[in-house]
Amino acid sequence: MTVRSPTDLPATGVPPTDLPATGVPATGVPAIDVPAADAGTGAGTAGGPTADTADPLHEPVLGWYLAHARDLPWRRQDASPWAVLVSEFMLQQTPVTRVLPVYAEWLARWPVPAALAAEPPGEAVRAWGRLGYPRRALRLHAAATAVVERHGGDVPSDHAELLALPGVGEYTAAAVASFAFRQRHAVLDTNVRRVLARAVSGVQYPPNATTAAERRLAQRLLPGDEATAARWAVAVMELGALVCTARAPRCDRCPIARRCAWRLAGSPAHDGPPRRGQTYAGTDRQVRGRLLAVLREATGPVAQSALDAVWDDPVQRARALDGLVADGLVEPLAAGVYRLPQGPPG
């Protein structure tokens, strides 16, 4: 898998799979399904996509995706729902290029949920490497355990059952149901929110927190047909990731630039409350990161002295370590000795 930077738009664009990873095979039609937009003149065909869900944005976005989508491993036809779930955990707040190698290692080592569930949670934390937010590793291990216990080892297709898994929120539940099972869900991540904010709402950036209005908008724009809705979801996200980017959108390559409300308004600058900066240096998060890195890279238990060496302030150091223990990321083994969690998921 070649790692591409966002600025390196693929010209080859291996067409994204139209097939669900499991379930009913698609009919083998390689072209874009005719979006509901073109069904508008039809006389209310029973059972078909309804005209009232059509939108002028559908056809250009779906067409753009067919030509420009990245060939990512979790989008391939042979990617299982488990593979999609793993990718979604890793992609939370983490760039694609950093996920790719770790994703490959995980799927090779733990090809099914039961394989991961059979290992101590500390192994998941160690294999997480430097992806960041290591609690995700713990939750993914817990999710794998829940999949084994509640669903016989198969990642569920039901949105509510997905949502009930540890570490799975509204976005991830919708994403897995849509990407892995080709269901019709509004998949509202930071990319989609930005595209809709610009193209439809006419503002540069979406609100800091997801609003009910955004959810209604995403739902309204969803094509009526399941397969088309699933393709739309991934297409809008990809458009946000590659073209309608946060800092410097590539409007000259955008398939809906002519319809974009933000552009039509003259691309006004954001005027809402400033987005909170993420200071990092000197925070507990940095200390936690350093402490856990020591544990991750060690092959066995670690002495207190090795942890003490990574941060000068003893008060902050102790607070960070306590936090890691409270989160289940670190396990006190004996007096002054620590290790990654070996017990059952806590």
Add this chain to the structure above:
DNA sequence: TACCCGTGGAT
């Protein structure tokens, strides 16, 4: 709701 939770590349 607002805040906490890692890491590192791009600008």
Add this chain to the structure above:
DNA sequence: TATCCAAGGGT
């Protein structure tokens, strides 16, 4: 160099 930003979730 400093800031921004990345397929969020939990509390």
